[in-house]
Amino acid sequence: MLPMRTAAAAAPPDGVRRPLPVAVAWTALVAAALILTVGFSFSHSIPTAVEIEADSIGLDLYPANADGSRDLLPLCQERFITQELDHFRADGSTSEGSFAMRYFVCEPENFDAANGSIFFYVGNEADVTLYLNHTGLMWENAAAFNALIVFAEHRY
Secondary structure, X not given: OOOOOOHHHHXXXXXXXXXXXXXXXXXXXXXXXXXXXXXXXXXXXXXOOOOOOHHHHOHHHOOXXXXXXXXXXXXXXXXXXXXXXXXXXXOOOOOOOEEEEEEEEEOOOOXXXXXXXXXXXXXXXXXXXXXXXXXXXXXXXXXHHOOEEEEEOOOO
């Protein structure tokens, strides 16, 4: 077992200063100041999210409703595709029925066909126009990426 010092022996005599804790405190203070200074200087130089102008996707033509939403259907073409009712028949035979699945192809004014970006939104078993008019993130991202937007409605 190691010999231990008593409490009286461990305490420094009166009038003796211990410079190490003071030096550690000053070093920590200077390090914190440097970290804060560097952090704030970089926060101004890092680019933030792309700012989207309302007119960049033609929103200036469609005034906002009282709840803040807009009627964006005029920017879209309503289309239909015939779908089978049963895609997964165990015997491999064709489905006994079909339905017309509705979807919207929305081409914002800044869509760049050469870019080829397409954002696809799958509706939530409801009228897809609700999501088309209230999903601002899709429109903002489409404007930033010059993308086409497709909103699909699925009911079955």
